[in-house]
Amino acid sequence: MKKTIFIALSFQVWLSWGQAAWTVPKQAELMQNPLTANQETIDKGAKIYQSLCASCHGKTGKGDVVAMQSLNPKPTNFHTEAFQQQTDGTIYWKLSEGRGMMASYKNMLSEEERWAVVHYLRTFKTDKQTNQVSTNQTVTSSKTIQSEKTDAFPFTTLINAKTTRIMPTHGFGLTIQHRFGATKFDEGFIKNFMGLDLAANMRFAFEIPINNKLMFEIGRTRYGKFYDLGAKYLLLQQTGDNQTPFSLALYENIAVTTENAPQYSEQATFENGTKFEYKFYHRLYYDTQIIISRKFSNKFSAQIAGEIIWRNLIPYRIKPKEESYVIAVPVSMRYKTGMRSAVSLEIMPNTHHQTMPVSLGYEVASSGNHVFQITITNSDRILLQNIFTQPTLKYGKEGFMLGFNLTRYF
Numbered sequence: 001m002k003k004t005i006f007i008a009l010s011f012q013v014w015l016s017w018g019q020a021a022w023t024v025p026k027q028a029e030l031m032q033n034p035l036t037a038n039q040e041t042i043d044k045g046a047k048i049y050q051s052l053c054a055s056c057h058g059k060t061g062k063g064d065v066v067a068m069q070s071l072n073p074k075p076t077n078f079h080t081e082a083f084q085q086q087t088d089g090t091i092y093w094k095l096s097e098g099r100g101m102m103a104s105y106k107n108m109l110s111e112e113e114r115w116a117v118v119h120y121l122r123t124f125k126t127d128k129q130t131n132q133v134s135t136n137q138t139v140t141s142s143k144t145i146q147s148e149k150t151d152a153f154p155f156t157t158l159i160n161a162k163t164t165r166i167m168p169t170h171g172f173g174l175t176i177q178h179r180f181g182a183t184k185f186d187e188g189f190i191k192n193f194m195g196l197d198l199a200a201n202m203r204f205a206f207e208i209p210i211n212n213k214l215m216f217e218i219g220r221t222r223y224g225k226f227y228d229l230g231a232k233y234l235l236l237q238q239t240g241d242n243q244t245p246f247s248l249a250l251y252e253n254i255a256v257t258t259e260n261a262p263q264y265s266e267q268a269t270f271e272n273g274t275k276f277e278y279k280f281y282h283r284l285y286y287d288t289q290i291i292i293s294r295k296f297s298n299k300f301s302a303q304i305a306g307e308i309i310w311r312n313l314i315p316y317r318i319k320p321k322e323e324s325y326v327i328a329v330p331v332s333m334r335y336k337t338g339m340r341s342a343v344s345l346e347i348m349p350n351t352h353h354q355t356m357p358v359s360l361g362y363e364v365a366s367s368g369n370h371v372f373q374i375t376i377t378n379s380d381r382i383l384l385q386n387i388f389t390q391p392t393l394k395y396g397k398e399g400f401m402l403g404f405n406l407t408r409y410f
């Protein structure tokens, strides 16, 4: 229900964008294509175009894909004069930033790949141009593109870990994280259909960007009936020329459990002996992080975070005794295995004696504004406030959980 309302809302937003002219910063307009328009570059651009763009703009660039004609505005026809008259810099900027249904490809494609696509788009000629040879494709190197900001990860959440990424500032994001029951390679694997038959945990969250540095998220998790409110602020962003060699973000999340108050006896006391009473603030769990990420190459990115989890209430009789806080140093990495696929790994050492969350992810069919990721985790918890405080499975002996993450930016 909520989802439909949000989709309807965002559709309104697309409609209103459709009317406005797409203004490009002067500086971007003047950027020169640093690549030579030789056969190799054009072939490279063609390959990217046919796998990522043709579904909307058409195999021949005419913007005539039937299923896409209801979009407003429609996918651009690249054979028009209006399109071809624009500078390389303008086209590059537009496909980097995106607008509405046109995703931002800044994080999907490297600078070189994007410039190669621009060359390929030039091969779609207007009727007038058909007999002319493209003229202004000289070899120039441009300093402006080198200082372009980059993101280590294309999405705001990797598997469970928050990344330094702030989503595109138009529209909103929807993330669904799903973890099935524990399974292992024994007869139960088949019987319980890889754990899919067993109880599952799920979190869904809406993400709302305020600008390109600040975003909020509102989430709901099944286990514990948690609602959570998160905020992320990007302090520093990595640039292509390494003037800023890494990105740095702050993250804070407050989660409240809406489960029924626990049953406790009349005689229950706090650790200091005073009479126990279950108060609202006992329902609150906090997650505070500072995250540093770096894109090492077009294929490989990694990040490390310093994280503190705080719980307002823990039973003091548990042995060994637990602290209200858990300190964690999660390390996450992602390796692109293809144009639309990537593998991710998260390892989360922390001060809680029973937990060592280790997660694997495989992205199938990522695009600039969409990801479907299959996950293997050793915890069915998704909220980081819980992942460090519920015992994790030992992979070999105790098994693992399958699951998936689905993210979509509207």
Ligand code: HEC
Residues within 6 Å of the ligand: 017, 018, 022, 048, 049, 052, 053, 054, 055, 056, 057, 071, 073, 074, 075, 076, 082, 083, 086, 091, 092, 094, 095, 099, 100, 101, 102, 103, 105, 117
């Ligand atoms: C989901 C459909 C979709 C996909 C996939 C897609 N586009 Fe688009 N594209 C659009 C739509 C719709 C517009 C018009 C957006 C607007 O004007 O607000 C557009 C606009 C553009 C523009 C700007 C045209 C202009 O002059 O204003 C460029 C350039 C472009 N797309 C390139 C690409 C490239 C390159 C790819 C692949 C890497 C791609 N698109 C993938 C739908 C798509």
